[in-house]
Amino acid sequence: MKEQDCFRRFLFEELGVRGEWVRLQDSWQEAKQHQRLSDTVQEQLGQALAAVVLLSATIKFDGSLILQAQGTGALKTLVAQSTHDRKIRGLARSDGEVTNGLLSEMMGDGRLVITVEPAKGEPYQGIVSLAGSKLADVIISYFSQSEQLETRVWLFANETHAAGLFLQELPVQESYKADWERITMLANTVTKDEMLSLDSEEVLYRLFNEEKVRLFEAEPVVFECGCSRKKIESTLLALGREELEDILQELNSIDVACEFCGKKYSFDKVDVENLLSGQTVEKPSQTHH
Ligand SMILES: [Zn+2]
Numbered sequence: 574m575k576e577q578d579c580f581r582r583f584l585f586e587e588l589g590v591r592g593e594w595v596r597l598q599d600s601w602q603e604a605k606q607h608q609r610l611s612d613t614v615q616e617q618l619g620q621a622l623a624a625v626v627l628l629s630a631t632i633k634f635d636g637s638l639i640l641q642a643q644g645t646g647a648l649k650t651l652v653a654q655s656t657h658d659r660k661i662r663g664l665a666r667s668d669g670e671v672t673n674g675l676l677s678e679m680m681g682d683g684r685l686v687i688t689v690e691p692a693k694g695e696p697y698q699g700i701v702s703l704a705g706s707k708l709a710d711v712i713i714s715y716f717s718q719s720e721q722l723e724t725r726v727w728l729f730a731n732e733t734h735a736a737g738l739f740l741q742e743l744p745v746q747e748s749y750k751a752d753w754e755r756i757t758m759l760a761n762t763v764t765k766d767e768m769l770s771l772d773s774e775e776v777l778y779r780l781f782n783e784e785k786v787r788l789f790e791a792e793p794v795v796f797e798c799g800c801s802r803k804k805i806e807s808t809l810l811a812l813g814r815e816e817l818e819d820i821l822q823e824l825n826s827i828d829v830a831c832e833f834c835g836k837k838y839s840f841d842k843v844d845v846e847n848l849l850s851g852q853t854v855e856k857p858s859q860t861h862h
Pocket of ligand 1: 798799800831832833834835836
């Protein structure tokens with residue numbers, strides 16, 4: 574059976590190098606089915622989803638990890654999110670036609686923000702400039718800023734699959750520079766075709782058949798949107814009473830569809846009134862003199 578929607582870690586035991594491999598199929602289809610994306614934009618979103626899965630296994634957290642790229646180019650936004658147990662979702666927004674090219678051309682000036690939202694406690698962020706020819710380059714520069722460990726990332730996506738490969742040197746006393754060079758040089762020969770069509774064992778065998786690689790058990794990746802009526806309610810509340818009442822003057826209800834999963838949420842006048850009065854109970858308005 575083919576490995577799909579699957580994440581695996583591996584280790585070069587004698588070399589002080591660790592790795593990760595991911596390939597998405599059904600989760601990739603589900604993640605993009607509620608969005609109309611051109612092939613070019615789709616490729617970027619698939620890469621971002623593969624990247625967030627790789628990151629989810631590299632950064633320690635319990636909650637959500639969000640990778641968000643925002644730029645001034647035709648490709649405006651890329652969002653990919655993974656929980657610690659690898660439930661993923663993502664979205665892309667563009668304005669006009671996005672011409673396939675370097676990431677810095679498609680997205681223009683901008684930045685990549687990596688946010689960890691722990692289940693308990695305060696969120697924290699890492700920010701890196703979008704300057705780079707590919708998303709993988711931006712992720713690599715994120716690691717060279719945040720951890721002082723050599724890291725390499727390869728990301729690929731097409732209509733049917735998204736895949737990623739990750740290598741990082743282990744924090745060891747004596748650095749095995751020659752080994753690291755050799756392993757990354759071998760990994761650099763990986764092709765998009767291989768990554769999108771082969772299982773992890775086949776990929777690792779093709780790249781590193783002369784090396785001793787320990788491959789760990791497969792872990793599943795699934796599409797799951799964490800949206801809820803409660804979260805939509807807080808978004809509506811943030812608009813404020815005036816804005817909500819304006820909308821309800823023209824429409825009988827406020828209908829919101831989740832951008833990630835397409836789920837529809839409807840709020841009629843009574844719902845909105847309840848929402849607003851609930852807010853008043855929680856946060857009594859203050860009069861300033
Ligand atoms: Zn949703």
